[in-house]
Amino acid sequence: MQPDVTRLVFMKPRLREQTVTTWARLVRTETTLIDQVQRALKAAKLPPLGWYDVLLELRRAPGGELRQYEIGAQTLLTKYNLSRLVDRLQREALVERHACAEDGRGNLVRITTAGTELLQRMWPVYGAVLEQQFESRLSADDILALENILKKLG
Amino acid sequence: MQPDVTRLVFMKPRLREQTVTTWARLVRTETTLIDQVQRALKAAKLPPLGWYDVLLELRRAPGGELRQYEIGAQTLLTKYNLSRLVDRLQREALVERHACAEDGRGNLVRITTAGTELLQRMWPVYGAVLEQQFESRLSADDILALENILKKLG
DNA sequence: CCCTAATAGTTGTAGATGCAACCGGATGTG
DNA sequence: CACATCCGGTTGCATCTACAACTATTAGGG
Numbered sequence: 001m002q003p004d005v006t007r008l009v010f011m012k013p014r015l016r017e018q019t020v021t022t023w024a025r026l027v028r029t030e031t032t033l034i035d036q037v038q039r040a041l042k043a044a045k046l047p048p049l050g051w052y053d054v055l056l057e058l059r060r061a062p063g064g065e066l067r068q069y070e071i072g073a074q075t076l077l078t079k080y081n082l083s084r085l086v087d088r089l090q091r092e093a094l095v096e097r098h099a100c101a102e103d104g105r106g107n108l109v110r111i112t113t114a115g116t117e118l119l120q121r122m123w124p125v126y127g128a129v130l131e132q133q134f135e136s137r138l139s140a141d142d143i144l145a146l147e148n149i150l151k152k153l154g
Numbered sequence: 155m156q157p158d159v160t161r162l163v164f165m166k167p168r169l170r171e172q173t174v175t176t177w178a179r180l181v182r183t184e185t186t187l188i189d190q191v192q193r194a195l196k197a198a199k200l201p202p203l204g205w206y207d208v209l210l211e212l213r214r215a216p217g218g219e220l221r222q223y224e225i226g227a228q229t230l231l232t233k234y235n236l237s238r239l240v241d242r243l244q245r246e247a248l249v250e251r252h253a254c255a256e257d258g259r260g261n262l263v264r265i266t267t268a269g270t271e272l273l274q275r276m277w278p279v280y281g282a283v284l285e286q287q288f289e290s291r292l293s294a295d296d297i298l299a300l301e302n303i304l305k306k307l308g
Numbered sequence: 309c310c311c312t313a314a315t316a317g318t319t320g321t322a323g324a325t326g327c328a329a330c331c332g333g334a335t336g337t338g
Numbered sequence: 339c340a341c342a343t344c345c346g347g348t349t350g351c352a353t354c355t356a357c358a359a360c361t362a363t364t365a366g367g368g
Contacts (some may be wrong), residue, residue, distance in 0.1 A: 033307070
């Protein structure tokens with residue numbers, strides 16, 4: 001559950017200049033990197049990142065299947081977006097939808113062989129961008145430091 | 155100009171485990187924070203973040219006006235998205251479009267009084283989230299360290 | 309100058325997202 | 339067990355975004 005940010009008290013914010021600068025850089029850096037991944041995938045005629053995220057969650061899960069709401073919790077997708085994204089994945093035979101025995105409302109989404117194969121074709125593209133735009137520009141210490149700072153924001 | 159990520163050599167990526175973990179956390183943290191800002195704005199019946207970004211760029215610019223492509227370069231918006239976003243802002247009288255004297259193709263976008271007023275109403279909401287979800291969770295040193303790491307990724 | 313190529317911006321159309329309303333099936337309380 | 343409520347998921351509709359094609363203007367050679 002996310003913190004309820006809709007009830008914050010709105011006083012005139014007194015933020016340090018440096019905070020705003022760093023925040024802006026964080027947003028810009030992240031969007032730029034994501035954008036590079038997306039462009040690389042498109043150039044390789046592969047589906048968008050959202051597909052990768054969902055398929056990866058499924059492949060990580062025991063049995064290669066998850067309830068839809070579990071995928072949503074992991075990927076931060078809303079339920080209606082997920083519903084339609086799974087439609088698209090299903091249409092491409094990358095996942096199957098099965099009725100759920102324990103809960104008559106829901107369904108289990110399972111990744112197919114075609115789905116895992118797609119994952120394997122996407123990873124080199126995704127990973128190459130990560131390697132060259134992210135890992136290679138930072139030291140191992142940088143990455144650890146970054147991890148520790150980000151942890152405080154979770 | 156962005157690095158051309160569409161011609162990378164795709165070998166089997168050999169990324170350190172830690173790199174992938176940190177990358178995942180970076181993406182998740184940033185999207186969560188942006189999402190919190192968006193929800194706070196919506197709860198306050200204010201327009202989305204994209205409007206803020208454009209209006210802020212304009213207010214920062216000398217004379218409160220910029221060419222459309224200049225806004226695009228700052229905000230990472232594509233030209234067609236920007237074209238329509240400026241349409242919407244114009245419809246709400248937050249900006250004006252003027253023909254550009256030096257370049258007959260383009261136009262100058264200028265922020266209006268209503269536009270700056272909107273900025274002033276949005277900032278407390280935006281800033282409050284930043285203060286409570288970002289600044290208050292990090293030390294000044296953390297923020298500086300974060301800045302320096304992110305700089306290497308630009 | 310003229311012709312080509314590049315640039316700024318718009319637009320038609322298709323696809324994706326957001327919102328609210330909705331449909332069961334599950335859960336809890338009296 | 340009856341009822342209201344909650345929860346997982348879907349869907350209609352409006353809005354927004356992506357892509358490609360287009361107009362109009364500027365810039366660069368020969």
